[in-house]
Amino acid sequence: MKMIFLKCKDDTKNYRMLKGFGFDVFEIDSPEQIDNKIEELKKNNYTTIFIPDELASFSEKLTENYKNDNQLNIVITPGKK
Numbered sequence: 415m416k417m418i419f420l421k422c423k424d425d426t427k428n429y430r431m432l433k434g435f436g437f438d439v440f441e442i443d444s445p446e447q448i449d450n451k452i453e454e455l456k457k458n459n460y461t462t463i464f465i466p467d468e469l470a471s472f473s474e475k476l477t478e479n480y481k482n483d484n485q486l487n488i489v490i491t492p493g494k495k
Contacts, residue, residue: 417462418455420448421469428466428493445472452476456486466493 419429423441433439442451448469455463463486470476470490480488 415462416458416460417464418460419464420451420455421466425466425469428491429464445469448473449475452480452486452488461485462487462489464489464491466491468493 417438419432419437419439421428421439421441422445423443425441429437429439440451440455442448445468448465452463452473452475465473465488467490470488476488480486
């Protein structure tokens with residue numbers, strides 16, 4: 415099982431502690447890239463992706479394409495405000 419935490423590059427609050435503990439935290443340049451990055455991570459055999467709720471709201475495919483995908487678990491986490 416490969417898991418990763420996904421956030422925007424300008425987001426300085428979400429997953430900061432996890433990154434410090436050595437977890438894989440990937441940063442994207444803009445929220446509009448989220449669907450492309452999820453597809454890329456899926457091709458690289460990531461099975462669990464954690465996304466803050468602010469970033470998840472930019473995904474057009476999240477509820478339609480990924481909710482019934484047995485090979486991919488997407489966990490939407492509450493963001494730090």
